[in-house]
Amino acid sequence: xxxxxxxxxxxxxxxxxxxxxxxxxxxxxxxxxxxxxxxxxxxxxxxxxxxxxxxxxxxxxxxxxxxxxxxxxxxxxxxxxxxxxxxxxxxxxxxxxxxxxxxxxxxxxxxxxxxxxxxxxxxxxxxxxxxxxxxxxxxxxxxxxxxxxxxxxxxxxxxxxxxxxxxxxxxxxxxxxxxxxxxxxxxxxxxxxxxxxxxxxxxxxxxxxxxxxxxxxxxxxxxxxxxxxxxxxxxxxxxxxxxxxxxxxxxxxxxxxxxxxxxxxxxxxxxxxxxxxxxxxxxxxxxxxxxxxxxxxxxxxxxxxxxxxxxxxxxxxxxxxxxxxxxxxxxxxxxxxxxxxxxxxxxxxxxxxxxxxxxxxxxxxxxxxxxxxxxxxxxxxxxxxxxxxxxxxxxxxxxxxxxxxxxxxxxxxxxxxxxxxxxxxxxxxxxxxxxxxxxxxxxxxxxxxxxxxxxxxxxxxxxxxxxxxxxxxxxxxxxxxxxxxxxxxxxxxxxxxxxxxxxxxxxxxxxxxxxxxxxxxxxxxxxxxxxxxxxxxxxxxxxxxxxxxxxxxxxxxxxxxxxxx
DNA sequence: TTGACCACGTA
DNA sequence: CGTACGTGGTCAAC
Numbered sequence: 001x002x003x004x005x006x007x008x009x010x011x012x013x014x015x016x017x018x019x020x021x022x023x024x025x026x027x028x029x030x031x032x033x034x035x036x037x038x039x040x041x042x043x044x045x046x047x048x049x050x051x052x053x054x055x056x057x058x059x060x061x062x063x064x065x066x067x068x069x070x071x072x073x074x075x076x077x078x079x080x081x082x083x084x085x086x087x088x089x090x091x092x093x094x095x096x097x098x099x100x101x102x103x104x105x106x107x108x109x110x111x112x113x114x115x116x117x118x119x120x121x122x123x124x125x126x127x128x129x130x131x132x133x134x135x136x137x138x139x140x141x142x143x144x145x146x147x148x149x150x151x152x153x154x155x156x157x158x159x160x161x162x163x164x165x166x167x168x169x170x171x172x173x174x175x176x177x178x179x180x181x182x183x184x185x186x187x188x189x190x191x192x193x194x195x196x197x198x199x200x201x202x203x204x205x206x207x208x209x210x211x212x213x214x215x216x217x218x219x220x221x222x223x224x225x226x227x228x229x230x231x232x233x234x235x236x237x238x239x240x241x242x243x244x245x246x247x248x249x250x251x252x253x254x255x256x257x258x259x260x261x262x263x264x265x266x267x268x269x270x271x272x273x274x275x276x277x278x279x280x281x282x283x284x285x286x287x288x289x290x291x292x293x294x295x296x297x298x299x300x301x302x303x304x305x306x307x308x309x310x311x312x313x314x315x316x317x318x319x320x321x322x323x324x325x326x327x328x329x330x331x332x333x334x335x336x337x338x339x340x341x342x343x344x345x346x347x348x349x350x351x352x353x354x355x356x357x358x359x360x361x362x363x364x365x366x367x368x369x370x371x372x373x374x375x376x377x378x379x380x381x382x383x384x385x386x387x388x389x390x391x392x393x394x395x396x397x398x399x400x401x402x403x404x405x406x407x408x409x410x411x412x413x414x415x416x417x418x419x420x421x422x423x424x425x426x427x428x429x430x431x432x433x434x435x436x437x438x439x440x441x442x443x444x445x446x447x448x449x450x451x452x453x454x455x456x457x458x459x460x461x462x463x464x465x466x467x468x469x470x471x472x473x474x475x476x477x478x479x480x481x482x483x484x485x486x487x488x489x490x491x492x493x494x495x496x497x498x499x500x501x502x503x504x505x506x507x508x509x510x511x512x513x514x515x516x517x518x519x520x521x522x523x524x525x526x527x528x529x530x531x532x533x534x535x536x537x538x539x540x541x542x543x544x545x546x547x548x549x550x551x552x553x554x555x556x557x558x559x560x561x562x563x564x565x
Numbered sequence: 566t567t568g569a570c571c572a573c574g575t576a
Numbered sequence: 577c578g579t580a581c582g583t584g585g586t587c588a589a590c
Binding site for chain 1: 579582
Binding site for chain 2: 248249264265266267287288291295296324330331332333334335336354482511512513514
């Protein structure tokens with residue numbers, strides 16, 4: 001428990017325009033970035049403190065200088081998101097929440113004004129806070145022009161961290177640990193952005209060419225190629241060649257003209273009409289190619305894949321809902337058809353691992369249902385559930401998923417009743433979450449992240465629109481599972497990162513329940529073992545004694561497509 | 566230029 | 577399509 005207690009020193013570091021400051025554990029200094037980074041290395045090697053920053057993004061320069069050993073962190077922005085919910089976490093908001101100041105009086109984001117009269121008094125040039133307690137609006141930007149102010153800024157960070165930690169400890173037993181893990185995830189996001197995902201550019205070029213055709217030599221050629229692709233669909237509907245395939249309303253009218261009457265033109269609707277009229281199949285084939293051409297085409301390749309054949313995009317440690325990681329530039333939604341273009345570089349392999357049936361296993365932990373926990377001892381959790389319910393496995397699976405996600409279609413009814421009888425603790429937790437959502441009340445995930453459920457309330461109050469009430473309920477029920485799964489995943493990833501670094505292993509993709517680690521080929525087996533051990537360690541810490549088993553499917557591959565589906 | 570909607574890829 | 581995300585298309589309102 002040492003790492004969770006208050007016996008670990010907090011040391012705040014801040015950086016602004018090439019200057020930096022460090023305050024805490026008896027140290028207090030300002031200087032150049034290298035000077036402060038050096039002080040961090042010294043501190044890290046002596047007392048193993050936890051470094052505090054307003055956001056990993058602000059501290060990136062310093063963090064990069066302390067590559068090893070990996071620093072422990074308290075990320076004020078991530079802690080704020082966990083403690084108070086929502087996604088906005090700029091310093092003024094973090095400060096206000098930590099000090100329990102009303103948001104209504106918080107100054108607007110930095111305006112760059114020299115004076116700030118909104119607190120009703122004159123702000124001295126060296127005052128960090130106003131008379132009402134809020135940070136001055138330009139605290140994090142223009143104000144930081146001297147070393148003295150940088151030191152004051154670091155002290156403020158330290159103060160916020162202490163307040164956040166006190167609050168976290170009163171809210172529940174796991175929140176401090178969640179903040180530690182989340183802070184590590186935010187650091188990992190910086191590394192993911194810098195490192196990128198290794199790709200095989202030639203293969204990607206070929207794949208894109210197969211869908212979108214060869215690179216157009218000119219703008220005219222691009223237009224001609226586009227028309228040619230469109231014509232492959234439009235030739236099936238003589239007399240309607242002027243239909244704009246990119247306009248869903250026109251497509252709907254065109255389909256109605258050939259007897260295909262649909263409420264919308266979404267793929268899962270049109271799938272049923274593939275054999276009714278040849279234009280449907282042609283349209284869906286066109287859509288797939290169009291997606292590649294527009295979103296994952298040559299423009300994407302040129303802009304997002306660097307000269308070192310790494311695909312890069314922005315990463316965020318949590319979304320604004322339950323707390324899953326997000327990524328940009330296709331890193332989280334790369335079509336399966338392009339995955340053979342994601343390949344380990346020379347002398348390296350991918351160690352790929354995904355968590356099996358993570359969401360029902362997570363439900364067993366967060367609900368504390370001893371009977372459901374028993375089912376997680378099986379490699380296939382749905383087998384014991386099916387046998388207990390006296391139904392076939394596919395029925396049990398649909399019922400469990402329906403219970404967790406609130407699926408309304410399909411025939412899960414009888415099995416759902418069986419679930420209520422067999423696992424009343426787990427089902428009871430889901431029901432309570434649903435009701436919280438219906439009422440618009442916030443809830444906390446297992447790790448303690450506050451999840452607001454006030455969505456849609458602006459457009460219609462509780463009870464006035466049953467569909468929106470139910471949508472909030474489903475959101476809440478899903479959030480406690482999805483959010484807890486994200487917490488376990490991040491704890492796992494952070495452990496893999498820490499254990500893998502000495503072997504030269506680098507996490508290059510985090511995909512909700514899947515990890516892709518780029519590792520030297522001669523260390524592949526070690527890294528694969530480490531990934532599994534990291535899951536055992538992380539899940540034991542995270543589940544804190546719950547008798548729930550987590551399983552990973554781990555393999556060593558050259559291309560992402562080599563993985564099982 | 567911006568925001569709404571549609572559509573669709575991933576988990 | 578149960579939830580979530582990011583992206584790019586068109587269209588209407590600026």
